[in-house]
Amino acid sequence: MRKANKRITDFDIIRRMLDTCHVGRLGTLGADGWPRIKPLNFAWHEGRIYFHCALEGEKLDDIRHEDRVCFEVDLPIAYVRGTTETPCRAEYLYRSVIMRGRARLVEEAAEKVLALDCLMRKYQPDGTWGSFPEEKLAITGIVRIDVEEVVGKEELGKDELREQALAMLASGVPLPAILG
Incomplete structure (x- = not known):
């Protein structure tokens, strides 16, 4: 990262983002050489990202072609308005996480259940699934x-x-906000 002062060094912040951000973006490389990005639901568990999908389709075709992938989540916090006197003050406040790793289709039933339980705990935390x-x-x-x-x-x-x-982050107010 070019600007070290923007790096999040507290892994608890990263973990909270992975636990609370509802949409992640999967980056793959297609057999045609073009990169692709797919938004999807996901769960973070013990250093792994899990997501569900159909047993065939572009995501799996890409992963079978090249198992190296990237994954991104972001949290827009606030838009800061520019003014007529200082239009360059306009900016977006955010947090983001980018990961690189290797993807594979899970075959084992026990791990599938683990992944689905992680997904359901995240998206349906009342436990009624x-x-x-x-x-x-x-x-x-x-x-x-x-x-x-x-x-x-x-x-x-x-x-x-x-x-x-x-x-704003500590209070739990709905994000993003508009400041200025």
Whole structure:
């Protein structure tokens, strides 16, 4: 990362983002040489990203072609308005995480259940989802990304702006906000 002062060094912040951001973006390389990005639901568990998909399609074709992937999540915090006197003050405050790793289709039923439980705990935390029938597991694709590199980055502004951004993050107010 070019600007070290923007790096998130506290892994707890990164973990909270992975646990709370609802949409991640998978970056793959197609057999035609073109990169692709796909938004998807995901769960972070013990250094791995899990997501579900069909047993055939572009994501799996790309992963079979090249198992090296990247994955990104971001949290828009606030838009800071520019003014007629200082239009360059306009900026976006955010946090983001970019990971690189290797993806593979999960074959083992126990790991599929683990991944689906992780996904359900994240997206349906009231615990009302029940068990996963064997016949459904057989037709559900689960992909695991073994994460090899994690980089967190943030732009929270300076001075008073930074204090406002941190206070918004701590308070749980709906994001993104508009400041200025």
